[in-house]
Amino acid sequence: MNFLILAVGTRNSIVRYFRRAFEGVGTVIASDVSELSSAIYDADKFYIVPPISDSRYIDFILGICVREKIDGVLSLIDPELSLLAENEEKFKDVGTTVIGSSYELCETSLDKIQLFHWLIDRGYNSPRSWIDKRAFYKAVESGDAAYPVFMKPRRGSASIGVSKVDDRDTLELLFAHDNNLMIQEFLNGQEIGADVYVDMISGEVVSIFTKKKIKMRAGETDKSVSFKDPTLFSLIEKFVTEAGYRGQIDIDLFDVKGKYYIVEVNPRFGGGYPHAYECGCDHTKMILENLRGNTNRKVVGDYDEGVYMMKYSEVKIVPERT
Amino acid sequence: MNFLILAVGTRNSIVRYFRRAFEGVGTVIASDVSELSSAIYDADKFYIVPPISDSRYIDFILGICVREKIDGVLSLIDPELSLLAENEEKFKDVGTTVIGSSYELCETSLDKIQLFHWLIDRGYNSPRSWIDKRAFYKAVESGDAAYPVFMKPRRGSASIGVSKVDDRDTLELLFAHDNNLMIQEFLNGQEIGADVYVDMISGEVVSIFTKKKIKMRAGETDKSVSFKDPTLFSLIEKFVTEAGYRGQIDIDLFDVKGKYYIVEVNPRFGGGYPHAYECGCDHTKMILENLRGNTNRKVVGDYDEGVYMMKYSEVKIVPERT
Numbered sequence: 108m109n110f111l112i113l114a115v116g117t118r119n120s121i122v123r124y125f126r127r128a129f130e131g132v133g134t135v136i137a138s139d140v141s142e143l144s145s146a147i148y149d150a151d152k153f154y155i156v157p158p159i160s161d162s163r164y165i166d167f168i169l170g171i172c173v174r175e176k177i178d179g180v181l182s183l184i185d186p187e188l189s190l191l192a193e194n195e196e197k198f199k200d201v202g203t204t205v206i207g208s209s210y211e212l213c214e215t216s217l218d219k220i221q222l223f224h225w226l227i228d229r230g231y232n233s234p235r236s237w238i239d240k241r242a243f244y245k246a247v248e249s250g251d252a253a254y255p256v257f258m259k260p261r262r263g264s265a266s267i268g269v270s271k272v273d274d275r276d277t278l279e280l281l282f283a284h285d286n287n288l289m290i291q292e293f294l295n296g297q298e299i300g301a302d303v304y305v306d307m308i309s310g311e312v313v314s315i316f317t318k319k320k321i322k323m324r325a326g327e328t329d330k331s332v333s334f335k336d337p338t339l340f341s342l343i344e345k346f347v348t349e350a351g352y353r354g355q356i357d358i359d360l361f362d363v364k365g366k367y368y369i370v371e372v373n374p375r376f377g378g379g380y381p382h383a384y385e386c387g388c389d390h391t392k393m394i395l396e397n398l399r400g401n402t403n404r405k406v407v408g409d410y411d412e413g414v415y416m417m418k419y420s421e422v423k424i425v426p427e428r429t
Numbered sequence: 430m431n432f433l434i435l436a437v438g439t440r441n442s443i444v445r446y447f448r449r450a451f452e453g454v455g456t457v458i459a460s461d462v463s464e465l466s467s468a469i470y471d472a473d474k475f476y477i478v479p480p481i482s483d484s485r486y487i488d489f490i491l492g493i494c495v496r497e498k499i500d501g502v503l504s505l506i507d508p509e510l511s512l513l514a515e516n517e518e519k520f521k522d523v524g525t526t527v528i529g530s531s532y533e534l535c536e537t538s539l540d541k542i543q544l545f546h547w548l549i550d551r552g553y554n555s556p557r558s559w560i561d562k563r564a565f566y567k568a569v570e571s572g573d574a575a576y577p578v579f580m581k582p583r584r585g586s587a588s589i590g591v592s593k594v595d596d597r598d599t600l601e602l603l604f605a606h607d608n609n610l611m612i613q614e615f616l617n618g619q620e621i622g623a624d625v626y627v628d629m630i631s632g633e634v635v636s637i638f639t640k641k642k643i644k645m646r647a648g649e650t651d652k653s654v655s656f657k658d659p660t661l662f663s664l665i666e667k668f669v670t671e672a673g674y675r676g677q678i679d680i681d682l683f684d685v686k687g688k689y690y691i692v693e694v695n696p697r698f699g700g701g702y703p704h705a706y707e708c709g710c711d712h713t714k715m716i717l718e719n720l721r722g723n724t725n726r727k728v729v730g731d732y733d734e735g736v737y738m739m740k741y742s743e744v745k746i747v748p749e750r751t
Contacts, residue, residue: 119742120742280599280602330465412749415746416744416746417466418439419467420442421442422707422738424707426737
């Protein structure tokens with residue numbers, strides 16, 4: 108039983124978690140475009156691969172799957188999720204299961220405007236979003252919207268390119284520099300992250316871990332605290348099942364005075380997943396079970412509340428390769 | 430022989446390096462304002478302290494020094510460097526040596542405009558800087574300056590609040606939102622970091638580690654590669670000696686077509702120090718030697734070239750305290 112993790116970048120913990128799950132079972136192989144990816148050095152073996160924009164990319168990855176007898180594959184970066192889903196059959200043909208959601212669902216999830224419409228149409232709460240600035244100005248004039256707002260790339264992950272905007276001048280300036288931005292209502296509430304595993308065989312939501320993200324004075328540092336709320340678990344289960352996600356998902360939400368808003372969905376392991384894992388939500392073992400042909404039993408909420416996670420940096424040192 | 434590290438925040442590696450140096454010799458104690466500092470949990474013992482703006486702060490720290498029989502103390506954050514230097518005598522009275530530079534030098538270093546003038550007056554290269562936007566516009570009109578430029582807080586560390594600005598409109602907008610900014614010439618060259626140790630007893634520059642900072646496509650990730658250049662070592666030695674720094678310093682430079690520019694100086698352990706340490710430049714042991722009353726011998730350049738450092742995140746998990 109061998110596993111391939113694509114585009115590992117600096118996600119060392121994820122690679123190590125998979126290695127722990129596959130210990131004595133098989134090898135964990137990592138790939139990245141760069142030898143300066145810290146996480147490749149934590150895998151049993153790694154491949155340096157062409158960029159995903161390269162037309163030979165999929166064949167290159169399929170080649171690795173054949174050579175290394177890979178049973179399961181997933182990617183850690185957004186742009187690759189749809190690509191893997193699109194080529195699911197080719198992977199199946201070489202005996203490799205793509206751990207992830209369908210092509211259509213990946214595409215909808217990664218386009219924040221599409222996701223917003225999907226959610227609103229089905230009665231979920233989601234922060235109001237505009238791609239047309241004139242529509243937004245009208246909403247401001249009629250008192251339906253107000254500053255501050257967020258400006259975000261319509262497609263895009265992490266917080267890259269996200270600005271909090273207080274006035275029309277700044278909004279105009281940002282649009283002038285980048286017209287792929289969208290405007291999103293600023294919600295004044297508690298930011299929440301959910302790490303969810305949907306069984307690849309049964310399609311059932313088998314694990315949900317929820318945490319409050321803790322804002323810090325100095326900015327960047329990522330800290331969170333685990334909590335549980337049956338209402339939130341039900342909402343997540345309903346949403347994830349209705350949308351039809353599969354495998355690992357990361358959901359960003361807001362709690363505004365007890366009302367939950369769905370903000371973003373990344374159909375992959377999110378950067379904050381180590382918190383879930385360290386609290387006992389081991390989704391890497393669930394993936395292994397699925398690859399073995401076994402369904403996982405439902406363990407939603409099977410973790411401790413009030414456990415704090417604090418990120419810090421560690422370094423990987425590699426001598427020059429000759 | 431006991432050591433106290435103040436404001437450890439998320440600097441887990443530094444705390445661990447000191448513990449390694451002081452193993453079998455004494456204890457390493459850490460402090461922070463917050464229990465959500467990941468690095469306090471890596472020390473032998475920690476204290477949660479008032480913010481440095483609190484009038485009782487210094488007495489609180491002196492109290493720790495007495496109680497824990499602290500021989501040496503340093504801080505990892507800029508705003509505290511001058512404060513420690515200012516109270517050096519009080520620390521000496523309780524038997525604690527402040528590892529750091531003089532009050533005046535800390536103040537000059539942390540004010541980018543003051544440092545710029547200090548450097549230029551003594552013939553060092555440094556990117557041209559303006560606090561008066563009209564003076565900058567005049568320089569642009571006369572062809573002496575050009576966009577893009579950096580806008581940075583005059584005092585401030587990391588890259589918090591730093592923007593690359595392409596036009597006057599954006600510059601005006603940024604100044605309108607924050608008038609503590611300064612304009613700095615954009616240098617098109619190789620960014621360099623230097624980790625330097627100046628012996629606290631002899632005042633001699635005993636260790637210099639230099640690395641090229643590697644720019645990445647995706648942004649944030651911090652990667653660097655070690656290198657050596659005798660010309661750069663001489664420049665650093667001359668500058669550091671002329672200024673009179675003591676203890677650990679972190680210097681940011683640019684190499685523009687073989688000409689070195691000094692951009693910033695942080696008279697403390699910088700965020701990239703783990704690269705130096707992992708390459709064998711152990712400045713924590715040098716501090717221990719100084720506290721023992723021994724001078725360190727000069728080992729400038731005693732490390733391998735072409736060694737890459739890649740940062741990644743690790744998590745610290747702490748259950749709720751009751």
